[in-house]
Amino acid sequence: MPTASDFKRMLRDASLRVTSPRIAVLSAVHQHPHSDTDSIIGIVRDGLGAVSHQAVYDVLRALTAAGLLRRIEPPGSPARYEARVGDNHHHIVCRSCGVIADVDCAVGEAPCLTASDDHGFEIDEAEVIYWGICSGCSTSTSS
Amino acid sequence: MPTASDFKRMLRDASLRVTSPRIAVLSAVHQHPHSDTDSIIGIVRDGLGAVSHQAVYDVLRALTAAGLLRRIEPPGSPARYEARVGDNHHHIVCRSCGVIADVDCAVGEAPCLTASDDHGFEIDEAEVIYWGICSGCSTSTSS
DNA sequence: CCGTTTTCTTGAATGAGTCAAGTTTTTGAG
DNA sequence: CTCAAAAACTTGACTCATTCAAGAAAACGG
Numbered sequence: 001m002p003t004a005s006d007f008k009r010m011l012r013d014a015s016l017r018v019t020s021p022r023i024a025v026l027s028a029v030h031q032h033p034h035s036d037t038d039s040i041i042g043i044v045r046d047g048l049g050a051v052s053h054q055a056v057y058d059v060l061r062a063l064t065a066a067g068l069l070r071r072i073e074p075p076g077s078p079a080r081y082e083a084r085v086g087d088n089h090h091h092i093v094c095r096s097c098g099v100i101a102d103v104d105c106a107v108g109e110a111p112c113l114t115a116s117d118d119h120g121f122e123i124d125e126a127e128v129i130y131w132g133i134c135s136g137c138s139t140s141t142s143s
Numbered sequence: 144m145p146t147a148s149d150f151k152r153m154l155r156d157a158s159l160r161v162t163s164p165r166i167a168v169l170s171a172v173h174q175h176p177h178s179d180t181d182s183i184i185g186i187v188r189d190g191l192g193a194v195s196h197q198a199v200y201d202v203l204r205a206l207t208a209a210g211l212l213r214r215i216e217p218p219g220s221p222a223r224y225e226a227r228v229g230d231n232h233h234h235i236v237c238r239s240c241g242v243i244a245d246v247d248c249a250v251g252e253a254p255c256l257t258a259s260d261d262h263g264f265e266i267d268e269a270e271v272i273y274w275g276i277c278s279g280c281s282t283s284t285s286s
Numbered sequence: 287c288c289g290t291t292t293t294c295t296t297g298a299a300t301g302a303g304t305c306a307a308g309t310t311t312t313t314g315a316g
Numbered sequence: 317c318t319c320a321a322a323a324a325c326t327t328g329a330c331t332c333a334t335t336c337a338a339g340a341a342a343a344c345g346g
Binding site for chain 4: 159160162164165193194195197198201202205
């Protein structure tokens, strides 16, 4: 797990100013991947004390734009964030409890799939969401 | 394009009551695939006069649950609906203007992809969204 | 250390969708 | 055809996630 100085370096390398909210958000997402914005706000406040929700929204947007975080938006859920970027992996979402797990992409680079008909689009990414029931939910439901 | 009596039969076959809002919504989605809820409300009102937005939300939910419509939710866009159901096709979304096109699935049945690691999930669907720039946007941007 | 620029705080506002109570419509049974 | 029960629709308030806006505070190059 990266340390605070690692996060500072990441921010500098991305030409972003180093602030405590940014370090706290980076740290929170590294420690709790697939968290939604509200959870991240809670984790950040546990570490720093009062931080406005707006600051967290701003930070998440800046870090996502800089490529330090990735935003995922499964239908039916608020936006979630993860720190694993650049490897074009995919996700499995549980239809019952909403938990998300990572799925490695066999190809690794986007777009990892070719459309049967691209309709003239210049396709740069193929995003895959697998839907199913996680092991915890399937056992509790079938019992 | 199906007629009003076709829509009535579809509703009866799905054990749903036949009402004018339902026929109008079915017709609207058949004629304007990938429309968002607000556009559908507008189209329905053009045909029927006053219809509450709540009625359209209720109808869309009932028709989706009955399998007559499919709901699609590209990140950054409100929910959209289409009448092409049952063939597990996918979508291309333009990053610039948001327009959506259908992409046939080579396999046809869900799940059409196998995850490299299913993490113990029982996967029933693999949803693919291709992201890119449509031909209209790429020509206007490059000029 | 200072000024500029960026970021954060505060608080209001927006958009999509849901909740709830009451009225109307549909439809199967008589 | 008529009626009652169930389902659907209307109205209007409300929630949630997110954004907008204006001013205060912090970062950092010089």
